[in-house]
Amino acid sequence: xxxxxxxxxxxxxxxxxxxxxxxxxxxxxxxxxxxxxxxxxxxxxxxxxxxxxxxxxxxxxxxxxxxxxxxxxxxxxxxxxxxxxxxxxxxxxxxxxxxxxxxxxxxxxxxxxxxxxxxxxxxxxxxxxxxxxxxxxxxxxxxxxxxxxxxxxxxxxxxxxxxxxxxxxxxxxxxxxxxxxxxxxxxxxxxxxxxxxxxxxxxxxxxxxxxxxxxxxxxxxxxxxxxxxxxxxxxxxxxxxxxxxxxxxxxxxxxxxxxxxxxxxxxxxxxxxxxxxxxxxxxxxxxxxxxxxxxxxxxxxxxxxxxxxxxxxxxxxxxxxxxxxxxxxxxxxxxxxxxxxxxxxxxxxxxxxxxxxxxxxxxxxxxxxxxxxxxxxxxxxxxxxxxxxxxxxxxxxxxxxxxxxxxxxxxx
Amino acid sequence: xxxxxxxxxxxxxxxxxxxxxxxxxxxxxxxxxxxxxxxxxxxxxxxxxxxxxxxxxxxxxxxxxxxxxxxxxxxxxxxxxxxxxxxxxxxxxxxxxxxxxxxxxxxxxxxxxxxxxxxxxxxxxxxxxxxxxxxxxxxxxxxxxxxxxxxxxxxxxxxxxxxxxxxxxxxxxxxxxxxxxxxxxxxxxxxxxxxxxxxxxxxxxxxxxxxxxxxxxxxxxxxxxxxxxxxxxxxxxxxxxxxxxxxxxxxxxxxxxxxxxxxxxxxxxxxxxxxxxxxxxxxxxxxxxxxxxxxxxxxxxxxxxxxxxxxxxxxxxxxxxxxxxxxxxxxxxxxxxxxxxxxxxxxxxxxxxxxxxxxxxxxxxxxxxxxxxxxxxx
Ligand code: SF4
Ligand code: SF4
Numbered sequence: 001x002x003x004x005x006x007x008x009x010x011x012x013x014x015x016x017x018x019x020x021x022x023x024x025x026x027x028x029x030x031x032x033x034x035x036x037x038x039x040x041x042x043x044x045x046x047x048x049x050x051x052x053x054x055x056x057x058x059x060x061x062x063x064x065x066x067x068x069x070x071x072x073x074x075x076x077x078x079x080x081x082x083x084x085x086x087x088x089x090x091x092x093x094x095x096x097x098x099x100x101x102x103x104x105x106x107x108x109x110x111x112x113x114x115x116x117x118x119x120x121x122x123x124x125x126x127x128x129x130x131x132x133x134x135x136x137x138x139x140x141x142x143x144x145x146x147x148x149x150x151x152x153x154x155x156x157x158x159x160x161x162x163x164x165x166x167x168x169x170x171x172x173x174x175x176x177x178x179x180x181x182x183x184x185x186x187x188x189x190x191x192x193x194x195x196x197x198x199x200x201x202x203x204x205x206x207x208x209x210x211x212x213x214x215x216x217x218x219x220x221x222x223x224x225x226x227x228x229x230x231x232x233x234x235x236x237x238x239x240x241x242x243x244x245x246x247x248x249x250x251x252x253x254x255x256x257x258x259x260x261x262x263x264x265x266x267x268x269x270x271x272x273x274x275x276x277x278x279x280x281x282x283x284x285x286x287x288x289x290x291x292x293x294x295x296x297x298x299x300x301x302x303x304x305x306x307x308x309x310x311x312x313x314x315x316x317x318x319x320x321x322x323x324x325x326x327x328x329x330x331x332x333x334x335x336x337x338x339x340x341x342x343x344x345x346x347x348x349x350x351x352x353x354x355x356x357x358x359x360x361x362x363x364x365x366x367x368x369x370x371x372x373x374x375x376x377x378x379x380x381x382x383x384x385x386x387x388x389x390x391x392x393x394x395x396x397x398x399x400x401x402x403x404x405x406x407x408x409x410x411x412x
Numbered sequence: 413x414x415x416x417x418x419x420x421x422x423x424x425x426x427x428x429x430x431x432x433x434x435x436x437x438x439x440x441x442x443x444x445x446x447x448x449x450x451x452x453x454x455x456x457x458x459x460x461x462x463x464x465x466x467x468x469x470x471x472x473x474x475x476x477x478x479x480x481x482x483x484x485x486x487x488x489x490x491x492x493x494x495x496x497x498x499x500x501x502x503x504x505x506x507x508x509x510x511x512x513x514x515x516x517x518x519x520x521x522x523x524x525x526x527x528x529x530x531x532x533x534x535x536x537x538x539x540x541x542x543x544x545x546x547x548x549x550x551x552x553x554x555x556x557x558x559x560x561x562x563x564x565x566x567x568x569x570x571x572x573x574x575x576x577x578x579x580x581x582x583x584x585x586x587x588x589x590x591x592x593x594x595x596x597x598x599x600x601x602x603x604x605x606x607x608x609x610x611x612x613x614x615x616x617x618x619x620x621x622x623x624x625x626x627x628x629x630x631x632x633x634x635x636x637x638x639x640x641x642x643x644x645x646x647x648x649x650x651x652x653x654x655x656x657x658x659x660x661x662x663x664x665x666x667x668x669x670x671x672x673x674x675x676x677x678x679x680x681x682x683x684x685x686x687x688x689x690x691x692x693x694x695x696x697x698x699x700x701x702x703x704x705x706x707x708x709x710x711x712x713x714x715x716x717x718x719x720x721x722x723x724x725x726x727x728x729x730x731x732x733x734x735x736x737x738x739x740x741x742x743x744x745x746x747x748x749x750x751x752x753x754x755x756x757x758x759x760x761x762x763x764x765x766x767x768x769x770x771x772x773x774x775x776x777x778x779x780x781x782x783x784x785x786x787x788x789x790x
Binding site for chain 2: 001002004005020021023024026027028029030031032033034035036038039046049050051052053054055056057058059071073085087091092093094095096097098099100101102103104106107110111116117118119120121122123125127144145148149150151152162164165167168169170171173176178179182185186191194195211212213214215216218219256258279280281282283289290307308309311312313314315316347348349
């Protein structure tokens with residue numbers, strides 16, 4: 001990008017940059033500037049960007065033995081003194097648990113080969129570590145491998161997978177998100193698709209243990225969210241105790257139930273839930289756990305096509321069916337089923353959600369061959385703005401036959 | 413070893429702390445001990461306490477600080493910590509006493525402890541001017557300015573009706589985590605991009621080839637969703653032109669070619685309200701545009717901070733306990749909410765567009781006319 005107009009002379013610019021940076025070190029919230037001061041990050045470049053109100057970085061390249069996960073930037077020519085920024089996306093551990101022994105290993109690598117700065121969670125879910133210079137890139141990758149992790153997951157590939165904390169720390173997890181996460185990563189095909197870019201655009205996979213969706217799976221290209229069928233399970237005895245102890249309020253449960261599914265029989269002191277109306281909002285469960293628990297018939301809802309970036313803007317995923325909590329392998333197969341038509345037909349830089357918008361959800365389901373429990377099959381609401389289309393011959397025949405039968409039936 | 417062979421940390425056993433391993437999937441209850449401390453009780457009778465602290469914007473931490481974290485986790489915790497997707501850090505320990513000590517140590521280091529329940533849970537920002545080449549405004553510094561202003565909501569000195577999260581993205585790509593969030597701040601160029609002719613040839617087919625391929629096959633024409641980028645013939649010459657009225661500032665052209673530039677004087681931020689991911693209340697939804705554009709003035713961004721504080725005030729005053737911002741807006745109605753905030757009258761499009769597309773990025777396929785309403789609206 002060009003230099004912004006009316007930029008002050010270099011000396012003045014750097015001075016102003018420093019003032020801005022100092023301003024960002026004040027106040028009660030932790031400061032990124034204060035942290036970066038302790039590292040080798042070229043802070044003046046960032047400061048100049050703030051003053052210029054324009055990103056100070058331009059594209060650069062780095063040679064490293066990795067196809068994905070390596071990114072480099074170089075300061076624009078209007079940034080006095082210049083600067084360079086090279087960073088690697090480093091895989092996180094399942095649930096992002098960091099034993100201190102492992103963490104200290106990462107710290108050592110970031111110190112020796114890097115500038116001593118770590119973005120502990122980038123928005124893809126990976127860790128981001130800066131490299132000292134382009135030359136030590138390969139050495140850092142080697143060192144990271146010694147610690148037990150690696151670099152990857154950028155570009156038009158499967159990105160770092162994401163999961164909520166799941167059964168490790170949460171009582172609501174309805175399937176083992178961490179197990180799914182690790183099984184997915186171990187799968188050879190998925191593993192290779194993370195390492196090598198080759199799709200029209202990025203592809204994100206996320207896992208959430210329950211409808212609270214802490215893993216933000218609803219906006220993944222492919223999301224898996226734990227849920228159940230029917231009504232939550234009620235332990236009336238335990239619930240009565242909770243109510244007596246003032247820990248739960250039946251009227252509150254009735255009035256705040258998103259589906260209007262709950263009724264309270266004050267005489268019998270019994271809570272009833274109509275499973276067909278339950279929207280799985282988790283309200284009753286969160287308020288009265290474990291007296292009210294998710295239903296026993298556990299499922300993993302599969303969503304396709306969410307994302308914040310793309311041709312048609314941000315979107316949430318579309319529900320395409322249920323898996324059972326132990327059907328990890330089916331989940332993995334599904335990844336490639338879903339990817340196939342998109343990979344074959346979509347233009348470059350079209351996310352799968354955009355592709356589905358263009359194709360139509362039902363056509364997509366057919367093309368991908370998705371056949372899960374409760375996969376939507378019928379257009380529930382017909383679009384009223386697309387009256388015509390080109391019909392294949394067999395379909396035309398079908399209608400001709402229909403007219404013929406009708407003709408006979410009404411006797412014309 | 414070949415480049416494709418990755419060494420991915422996969423073994424659950426190796427990374428889960430022992431106490432978590434012993435109680436994996438056996439949790440039955442949770443209790444809060446003031447802001448930022450949660451207790452999980454297991455069927456086995458064991459208890460785990462988690463202390464949550466805010467990290468600097470973009471979760472950028474120096475190794476010196478990380479080392480101090482590791483020391484705390486070794487001394488007072490179970491020898492492990494956890495990073496959350498919201499960019500917070502969580503320390504795990506086995507007694508309330510130790511949890512309180514961890515809180516003390518973290519606060520001494522300048523990392524506020526808080527989150528959970530009716531509080532600010534965290535502020536996510538993309539990297540913007542720290543590394544990104546297409547960022548329009550700098551998200552981390554806005555995150556810092558907002559964090560300073562909203563800290564009492566994180567640490568619990570001031571209560572909120574329900575969970576609040578804030579995402580700040582430097583541009584419409586939404587790398588901070590999209591717009592399905594309570595409050596999203598998104599960088600906007602304000603005006604259509606300018607094309608730097610001298611850079612453009614790098615992204616276009618050579619002139620001879622260009623003359624032969626159909627317009628629809630030219631990559632830059634393809635990526636523009638509204639048809640704002642088209643080819644024009646001027647005698648022998650074929651030129652890429654940008655029709656300003658059609659442009660919706662989505663930034664896709666800029667994502668794909670460095671020739672698209674903007675003037676910093678037009679740049680600002682859009683503020684979107686009432687998105688969320690959880691299935692609670694009215695269910696998951698994308699946020700809606702409340703303010704299509706306000707100035708983004710570094711380093712303290714007073715205008716943005718003011719709008720966010722006002723939105724929170726309205727919600728705090730009128731929201732019911734437990735009501736997420738999205739649920740609150742749904743209950744009182746968007747028009748009423750806008751009135752309460754006192755925002756200027758906005759383009760009709762922002763008011764009536766359906767859920768799936770209630771964002772500033774609302775648009776349709778190339779060639780449709782919806783964008784017109786966008787530009788022409790008062
Ligand atoms: S989960 Fe939500 S919708 Fe279902 S019964 Fe409980 S409160 Fe009602
Ligand atoms: S791609 Fe987006 S930003 Fe670029 S000209 Fe088209 S509408 Fe405008």
